[in-house]
Amino acid sequence: MASLQQTLLRQISRANRRFGLIEPGDRIMVAISGGKDSWAMLHLLREYQRVVPFAFSCVAVNLDQGHPGFPVEVLRAYLEREGHEHRIVHVDTYSVVKREIPAGKAYCSLCSRLRRGILYDVAVELGCSKIALGHHRDDLIETLLLNQLYAGQLKAMAPRLRSDDGRNTLIRPLILCEERDLAAFAVEQQFPVVPCDLCGSQDNLRRVEVRRLLAHLEQTNPDVRRSLLAAAGNVKPSHLLDARLQGGEDEVEAAGGLVAPQMLVRA
Numbered sequence: 001m002a003s004l005q006q007t008l009l010r011q012i013s014r015a016n017r018r019f020g021l022i023e024p025g026d027r028i029m030v031a032i033s034g035g036k037d038s039w040a041m042l043h044l045l046r047e048y049q050r051v052v053p054f055a056f057s058c059v060a061v062n063l064d065q066g067h068p069g070f071p072v073e074v075l076r077a078y079l080e081r082e083g084h085e086h087r088i089v090h091v092d093t094y095s096v097v098k099r100e101i102p103a104g105k106a107y108c109s110l111c112s113r114l115r116r117g118i119l120y121d122v123a124v125e126l127g128c129s130k131i132a133l134g135h136h137r138d139d140l141i142e143t144l145l146l147n148q149l150y151a152g153q154l155k156a157m158a159p160r161l162r163s164d165d166g167r168n169t170l171i172r173p174l175i176l177c178e179e180r181d182l183a184a185f186a187v188e189q190q191f192p193v194v195p196c197d198l199c200g201s202q203d204n205l206r207r208v209e210v211r212r213l214l215a216h217l218e219q220t221n222p223d224v225r226r227s228l229l230a231a232a233g234n235v236k237p238s239h240l241l242d243a244r245l246q247g248g249e250d251e252v253e254a255a256g257g258l259v260a261p262q263m264l265v266r267a
């Protein structure tokens, strides 16, 4: 039986063949949160370097956002011990988020927006051609459902994307990997996993609800996640209601007047 590492590497390889994520000569900034997925990504990309017939390099970057108790020395010690080229950047976005977000509301959206801007700058500074993020298959599936159920959009997560400011290319090498495999791999490899609740913010409640819905559906059909992943790669534009695909223009008109609450607020 294939080892977990072989399974995960095969999925990275398939994603790479399908979406052209990693190319000869790339210098990739591997964004490390300290969570299980980005540790796995860093480890697997190094293994991947050994098996592909071309050269690319990686530099691990962690942004220490100033969350109280963030064990930055644990990350540093692991990166040094494993001999990964790395950079740890300190910017206290935590104080900004605490100041701007009312008590009781989730910090995640502003926190990640601020983080993204800083990481884009660091990638340019380090001369990196790409930024690798540790999102996986289950992040994609949940996002696909969240966007449909709450944002009136048929949209998931791109495996490869030019950043909004045009300076960076984001890649998601784990996009075909299952979260449970990554979790098991993190335990197997004893990565120094840091929890993501240091800021005291709660998990996005809608995401929790979508996970619950998926778990419920899986009780009667264990293949629902696989089907949703397949759906994201099997689009039939002629059977949707987006008039822009037939030459129309307006976003609301495109949706045939079927507009989610958030879209109405924005309109």
Ligand SMILES: Nc1ncnc2c1ncn2[C@@H]1O[C@H](COP(=O)(O)OP(=O)(O)OP(=O)(O)O)[C@@H](O)[C@H]1O
Pocket: 030, 031, 032, 033, 034, 035, 036, 037, 038, 039, 061, 062, 063, 064, 065, 115, 119, 132, 133, 134, 135, 196
């Ligand atoms: N502080 C950070 N510094 C660098 N990269 C980060 C940081 N936080 C998140 N990222 C990147 O963004 C990706 C998605 O972030 P998110 O917060 O959803 O992940 P997570 O669940 O906390 O951690 P992980 O995905 O590593 O398990 C991470 O996989 C990582 O690549």
